[in-house]
Amino acid sequence: MNAFRLRTDPSQTAPAPPTILLDWFANGLGSTVQVREDLTRRLAVPGPARDLLHLAAATYCADRLTPRPAGWTREMCLEFPVADRTAWDDVGEALAGGLSFLSGDDWQLAPIQTAGNAATAPDAPAELVDAVCLFSGGLDSFAGAVDLLAQGKRVCLVGHYEGGQAPKTQDHLARRLAQRFGQDRVMARRLFLRPAPTSGDQLRPLPDTRESSTRSRSLLFLAAGLAVAAGCGPDVPLYIPENGFIGINVPLTAARSGSFSTRTTHPHFMATLASCITGLGITNTVVNPFRLMTKGEIVASSRDPETMRALARSTLSCAHPEASRYAKRDQGNCGYCFPCLIRRGSLHHVGLDDPSDYAFDALSEDGELVNERGSDLRALVRSLSNAPRTIDVLRNGPVPDTELHDFADVYRRGRDEILTWMQEITTSPHVRGQLPTP
Numbered sequence: 001m002n003a004f005r006l007r008t009d010p011s012q013t014a015p016a017p018p019t020i021l022l023d024w025f026a027n028g029l030g031s032t033v034q035v036r037e038d039l040t041r042r043l044a045v046p047g048p049a050r051d052l053l054h055l056a057a058a059t060y061c062a063d064r065l066t067p068r069p070a071g072w073t074r075e076m077c078l079e080f081p082v083a084d085r086t087a088w089d090d091v092g093e094a095l096a097g098g099l100s101f102l103s104g105d106d107w108q109l110a111p112i113q114t115a116g117n118a119a120t121a122p123d124a125p126a127e128l129v130d131a132v133c134l135f136s137g138g139l140d141s142f143a144g145a146v147d148l149l150a151q152g153k154r155v156c157l158v159g160h161y162e163g164g165q166a167p168k169t170q171d172h173l174a175r176r177l178a179q180r181f182g183q184d185r186v187m188a189r190r191l192f193l194r195p196a197p198t199s200g201d202q203l204r205p206l207p208d209t210r211e212s213s214t215r216s217r218s219l220l221f222l223a224a225g226l227a228v229a230a231g232c233g234p235d236v237p238l239y240i241p242e243n244g245f246i247g248i249n250v251p252l253t254a255a256r257s258g259s260f261s262t263r264t265t266h267p268h269f270m271a272t273l274a275s276c277i278t279g280l281g282i283t284n285t286v287v288n289p290f291r292l293m294t295k296g297e298i299v300a301s302s303r304d305p306e307t308m309r310a311l312a313r314s315t316l317s318c319a320h321p322e323a324s325r326y327a328k329r330d331q332g333n334c335g336y337c338f339p340c341l342i343r344r345g346s347l348h349h350v351g352l353d354d355p356s357d358y359a360f361d362a363l364s365e366d367g368e369l370v371n372e373r374g375s376d377l378r379a380l381v382r383s384l385s386n387a388p389r390t391i392d393v394l395r396n397g398p399v400p401d402t403e404l405h406d407f408a409d410v411y412r413r414g415r416d417e418i419l420t421w422m423q424e425i426t427t428s429p430h431v432r433g434q435l436p437t438p
Contacts, residue, residue: 043231056223098272137169144241245414296349
């Protein structure tokens with residue numbers, strides 16, 4: 001069992017080792033959770049939303065600090081302080097189940113009643129917004145922001161980062177949106193959060209080990225958006241724009257089943273989270289306007305086609321945007337990971353695909369299908385060679401019975417987008433030889 005305790009004040013009890021201390025203190029001194037406190041500045045975040053953000057940050061850090069064994073699944077126990085334990089006792093088991101579904105681990109959550117987690121009065125008025133939108137810098141989140149702004153809404157864009165290319169892309173796109181729709185209608189807040197490096201003022205420094213899979217990041221991103229939305233007002237909705245094809249994320253191969261395929265906005269996880277949010281007394285709604293759309297359909301149906309066409313290629317949808325530097329190529333969209341392949345298919349759908357936007361052109365460089373970088377391409381080509389079935393959408397988790405056929409249609413349409421792109425663009429005989437005949 002990997003045991004962790006989150007502390008939000010130095011006066012809270014520190015259990016003996018081997019429990020790992022995740023200290024997130026207001027002044028940062030002695031913290032083992034490194035965070036820049038600009039996400040909720042000038043916001044009076046209600047206690048339940050603040051507690052959820054603390055929990056999500058702790059699970060993310062625990063996830064990063066615990067290397068996965070050969071069998072993938074880990075046993076994780078997390079103790080964390082809350083302002084109202086009664087509410088957390090009611091939802092704790094369901095939330096632990098949702099987190100286990102998300103990350104593929106066995107999570108045990110243990111809330112501890114403590115004082116001091118209630119909302120604090122802001123030192124200045126917060127901006128007035130009509131909606132909060134998660135803003136990763138990816139194509140879907142950009143499309144969601146464009147649609148909200150094109151409807152005349154005032155929008156706060158919320159991002160998370162640890163460094164790398166993401167904050168640069170988020171900044172660039174936010175500036176361009178502000179230029180297009182007005183500085184008074186586009187606000188941006190970001191959460192910088194990660195396990196802290198060792199320092200002399202920490203009671204118990206963190207271990208040096210790091211895990212790269214970070215399946216729990218989804219909960220952190222959602223909790224950050226909810227904290228901002230709740231701080232802006234009890235009725236401000238949180239939008240989490242992501243296409244339905246990647247939402248259900250049917251595994252490309254049997255080896256990628258379960259949590260080996262991400263479940264960021266899978267309908268089962270989202271339904272569990274929504275129930276827990278309500279149980280905690282958080283009244284802000286969570287909306288995914290693209291849950292039954294493909295990525296290409298999202299771009300094609302933009303409420304502001306001019307802005308979409310001007311900036312879509314500037315978005316960053318890559319799983320590892322810094323990896324290309326090892327091949328001495330430009331960092332950004334790599335071109336060979338699964339998200340990049342889906343992105344290229346969706347942009348081809350609207351005539352915007354350009355291989356020069358990527359470090360590697362997976363469909364023209366023959367070696368990409370057989371070298372180490374080509375694992376996602378090989379899996380995708382094998383998957384596309386098989387006819388889609390309705391039951392496939394259940395391979396990564398349950399979906400509501402009433403929407404089974406809707407998600408199956410999204411799955412088929414998403415496959416068709418990618419397959420059409422491959423059939424029309426590829427110059428690789430290795431790829432073309434494995435694809436179904438048009």
